[in-house]
Amino acid sequence: MSAIWAQGLTKHFDEVRAVDGIDLDIAPGTIFGFLGQNGSGKTTTIRMLTTLLRPTAGSARVDGLDIRDDARAVRRSIGVALQEAGLDDVQTGRELLTLQARLFGMGGARRRGRVDELLAIVDLEDAADRAIGTYSGGMKRRLDLAAALVHRPDILFLDEPTTGLDPISREAIWRYVTRLSAEDGITVFLTTQYLEEADRLAHDLAIIDEGRIISRGSPAEMKARIGTDVVTVQVPAADALDRAAEVVGDVAGVERVQIADGAAVVYVPDGARAVAGIVLALDDAGIEVGDVAISRPSLDDVFLEATGHHLQVEEPQPAEGGAA
Amino acid sequence: MQSIATVYFLTLRSLREAVRNPAQEAGNVLIPLFFFAVTVGSIGSIAADAFGIDNFTGFQVPVAILAAASSISASAGLGTITDIQRGYFDKLLLTPAPRSAIVFGRIAADGVRTVAITAFIVGVGLIFGTGFDTGVPGLLVLLVGSFGFGMAYSGFNAAIALRTGSPQAAAAGGLLLFPLIFLSTAFAPKDVFADWLEVLATINPITYVLEAQRSLIIEGWNGFDILWGATATLGFSVASFTLTFLALRWRTS
Numbered sequence: 217m218s219a220i221w222a223q224g225l226t227k228h229f230d231e232v233r234a235v236d237g238i239d240l241d242i243a244p245g246t247i248f249g250f251l252g253q254n255g256s257g258k259t260t261t262i263r264m265l266t267t268l269l270r271p272t273a274g275s276a277r278v279d280g281l282d283i284r285d286d287a288r289a290v291r292r293s294i295g296v297a298l299q300e301a302g303l304d305d306v307q308t309g310r311e312l313l314t315l316q317a318r319l320f321g322m323g324g325a326r327r328r329g330r331v332d333e334l335l336a337i338v339d340l341e342d343a344a345d346r347a348i349g350t351y352s353g354g355m356k357r358r359l360d361l362a363a364a365l366v367h368r369p370d371i372l373f374l375d376e377p378t379t380g381l382d383p384i385s386r387e388a389i390w391r392y393v394t395r396l397s398a399e400d401g402i403t404v405f406l407t408t409q410y411l412e413e414a415d416r417l418a419h420d421l422a423i424i425d426e427g428r429i430i431s432r433g434s435p436a437e438m439k440a441r442i443g444t445d446v447v448t449v450q451v452p453a454a455d456a457l458d459r460a461a462e463v464v465g466d467v468a469g470v471e472r473v474q475i476a477d478g479a480a481v482v483y484v485p486d487g488a489r490a491v492a493g494i495v496l497a498l499d500d501a502g503i504e505v506g507d508v509a510i511s512r513p514s515l516d517d518v519f520l521e522a523t524g525h526h527l528q529v530e531e532p533q534p535a536e537g538g539a540a
Numbered sequence: 541m542q543s544i545a546t547v548y549f550l551t552l553r554s555l556r557e558a559v560r561n562p563a564q565e566a567g568n569v570l571i572p573l574f575f576f577a578v579t580v581g582s583i584g585s586i587a588a589d590a591f592g593i594d595n596f597t598g599f600q601v602p603v604a605i606l607a608a609a610s611s612i613s614a615s616a617g618l619g620t621i622t623d624i625q626r627g628y629f630d631k632l633l634l635t636p637a638p639r640s641a642i643v644f645g646r647i648a649a650d651g652v653r654t655v656a657i658t659a660f661i662v663g664v665g666l667i668f669g670t671g672f673d674t675g676v677p678g679l680l681v682l683l684v685g686s687f688g689f690g691m692a693y694s695g696f697n698a699a700i701a702l703r704t705g706s707p708q709a710a711a712a713g714g715l716l717l718f719p720l721i722f723l724s725t726a727f728a729p730k731d732v733f734a735d736w737l738e739v740l741a742t743i744n745p746i747t748y749v750l751e752a753q754r755s756l757i758i759e760g761w762n763g764f765d766i767l768w769g770a771t772a773t774l775g776f777s778v779a780s781f782t783l784t785f786l787a788l789r790w791r792t793s
Binding site: 266267268270288289291292294296298299300301302303304305306307311315316318319320321347363 | 542545546549550553556557560561623626627628629630631632633634635636637792793
């Protein structure tokens with residue numbers, strides 16, 4: 217049985233097709249990365265799968281339960297940490313986790329034990345009895361993650377869990393997520409706009425753009441699908457870019473060329489061998505060449521190939537106390 | 541059973557929030573008491589001759605109670621909006637707790653807060669010599685009625701908060717009661733009103749809530765007034781809770 221399954225899942229807001237008929241089939245115990253830039257439909261998908269939004273069309277099952285007909289049972293099976301850490305600044309961390317456990321029907325010693333255990337896991341024991349309003353951004357994210365885990369869910373939804381965090385806090389979240397999957401067998405549905413995060417955490421990955429899934433596979437499979445080296449040639453004169461792509465496209469061994477962000481992105485089987493020919497061809501054509509870089513395909517190249525544009529990461533304004 | 545437990549836990553959470561924000565609670569008490577003092581001070585001395593009311597201080601106690609309920613419910617509406625804006629409301633919706641119970645936790649807390657402030661205002665009234673004609677049993681009836689009215693009025697503000705998500709709208713919601721108070725028998729009995737105002741006061745449910753509370757404080761047991769007050773509170777509750785359910789359904793659809 218799939219941990220998460222969806223067919224034709226669709227959400228319209230008036231005329232806007234936020235999610236446009238996506239299919240999902242996610243195996244239990246895996247970390248599934250849902251990669252896309254802001255506004256691509258990631259959060260709307262997660263809100264439908266977690267029963268916060270009703271789909272306009274299509275169907276989905278989470279932990280074998282229909283998200284429309286068995287919504288309350290779905291909520292018992294899942295833990296969710298949304299993009300904004302949904303916390304109450306007036307409560308203490310311990311009070312928030314205790315209330316969360318009570319709402320999931322946990323009582324007595326079991327509840328107290330679980331709250332203490334989670335506070336230790338997310339390194340918040342010392343701050344447990346302080347008002348959440350005094351926590352830093354990283355501490356709030358860790359508490360939010362603990363709240364999502366309080367009832368030992370089978371499936372964990374994380375909506376951009378590290379957006380806006382500093383590198384140390386980000387590393388801490390990655391460590392927790394990896395441990396949850398490896399040691400507890402929890403299925404993790406992770407949306408992200410960070411390529412590194414997707415590459416490092418996800419066993420399986422889907423790229424979403426304008427509400428549609430446009431590529432699917434493991435990060436390694438996706439990169440292998442490109443199957444070539446990538447030579448990125450910066451062309452300082454913007455009006456020469458189309459001509460540069462044309463010239464480079466005729467160089468022997470070049471499989472295809474894309475233009476992105478003022479550069480010709482050239483896909484070739486062996487970048488080291490091809491780079492001299494590419495530069496010479498451009499020089500012969502009278503096109504000035506800037507920096508030239510050779511790389512193995514990255515998820516950014518996968519994203520570029522699938523969407524025709526680089527992933528634009530939008531960082532929120534740093535919040536007060538954004539450190540761990 | 542799960543609904544009752546959810547309401548209980550979330551009521552405790554809202555009450556804890558109120559205790560940790562004493563400045564707001566002080567405002568909820570002091571502003572109604574200020575208007576109470578000003579009204580009694582300005583026309584209390586002529587009330588006996590003008591309206592035939594000997595105990596005008598006691599006559600005004602219910603007005604202070606309703607004004608406090610209005611103030612409490614406005615702050616509760618803002619609290620709901622804060623939860624929505626912070627994402628905490630979503631966090632609660634993502635639990636298996638019944639969604640209506642999640643909303644009613646805060647509404648029930650408003651009922652409790654209204655009871656506490658009612659007791660305080662009655663205490664202030666007693667210090668200033670209002671008396672309490674129906675004694676402790678009457679006080680218990682008044683507190684039960686205040687609990688019901690506090691919840692009913694909070695329901696209106698919860699509906700506004702859920703439907704609009706706007707702090708400005710929630711703050712304005714708290715003011716909705718004031719026109720109804722002014723169009724009731726808040727400051728004088730109906731028989732001194734102009735005809736048009738008498739008609740409005742007669743169809744205004746606040747009039748019956750006030751009359752029921754007054755009967756307990758300054759008249760003695762009056763089953764007719766208490767029944768009408770309970771009916772008006774029930775009507776308020778049905779209307780406000782229906783709006784709350786509709787707003788909740790809209791927000792979660």
